[in-house]
Amino acid sequence: MDQLQTLVSWIKDSGNIVFFGGAGTSTESGIPDFRSAAGLYQTEHNSPYPPEVMLSRRFFMSSPDVFFDFYRSKMIHPEAPPNGAHLLLAELERQGRLKAVITQNIDGLHQLAGSRTVLELHGSIHRNHCMSCSRFYDLDQIIGSAERVPRCPECGGIIKPDVVLYEEELNHDVLLGSIAAIAAADLLIIGGTSLTVQPAASLVTYFHGRHTVLLNGEPTPYDHHADLIITDRIGEVMGRIQEQL
Numbered sequence: 001m002d003q004l005q006t007l008v009s010w011i012k013d014s015g016n017i018v019f020f021g022g023a024g025t026s027t028e029s030g031i032p033d034f035r036s037a038a039g040l041y042q043t044e045h046n047s048p049y050p051p052e053v054m055l056s057r058r059f060f061m062s063s064p065d066v067f068f069d070f071y072r073s074k075m076i077h078p079e080a081p082p083n084g085a086h087l088l089l090a091e092l093e094r095q096g097r098l099k100a101v102i103t104q105n106i107d108g109l110h111q112l113a114g115s116r117t118v119l120e121l122h123g124s125i126h127r128n129h130c131m132s133c134s135r136f137y138d139l140d141q142i143i144g145s146a147e148r149v150p151r152c153p154e155c156g157g158i159i160k161p162d163v164v165l166y167e168e169e170l171n172h173d174v175l176l177g178s179i180a181a182i183a184a185a186d187l188l189i190i191g192g193t194s195l196t197v198q199p200a201a202s203l204v205t206y207f208h209g210r211h212t213v214l215l216n217g218e219p220t221p222y223d224h225h226a227d228l229i230i231t232d233r234i235g236e237v238m239g240r241i242q243e244q245l
Contacts (some may be wrong), residue, residue: 054067089238215234
């Protein structure tokens with residue numbers, strides 16, 4: 001039995017699948033990842049600061065204008081469509097097989113594909129709040145604002161995206177929900193992540209179910225724990241799986 005058929009059989013036998021994904025889940029939708037040769041940290045931008053600095057809480061507070069220049073040009077991809085990975089996961093949830101998607105991504109493509117139980121470890125570009133009065137604003141307010149730094153029309157406060165920056169903690173409830181979902185799963189599919197970003201990557205250690213599957217183009221620190229490793233493009237693999245279910 002080849003790798004694809006093995007994964008298909010495990011999916012068919014499972015009643016509690018959890019997917020844990022990273023930036024590589026969305027690269028086939030046209031959204032660059034962070035650390036690969038073509039990733040966000042390697043691309044040119046119009047700032048003397050490295051992305052890791054600009055995406056920090058301290059930098060956001062001191063230079064919000066520079067932050068939003070980078071954020072709007074490099075972090076937001078409103079036209080990106082879901083790919084085969086997002087679509088299969090949504091279908092598995094509709095079938096009752098998949099219980100949760102845990103993602104490090106902020107793009108909202110899982111929800112766009114139809115997934116409902118999505119735990120966003122690093123927040124979402126689609127949620128934004130005024131730092132002064134806490135009013136909610138959607139992504140259009142960030143994209144459409146005529147101001148370099150988007151501000152609340154009601155009180156004038158800066159509107160901050162609900163994305164987790166460096167120096168910020170992950171949401172406690174999302175963390176606990178992710179741990180509970182992984183601990184209860186019988187099949188854990190890990191896709192599109194290098195498993196190097198902490199504390200998110202450590203969550204996979206809570207899995208004690210039957211099978212762990214890794215779908216990633218590069219080796220990860222967790223490879224020796226995996227029961228099955230597939231290095232083909234995740235969207236293509238998931239698309240082929242959907243055809244066989």
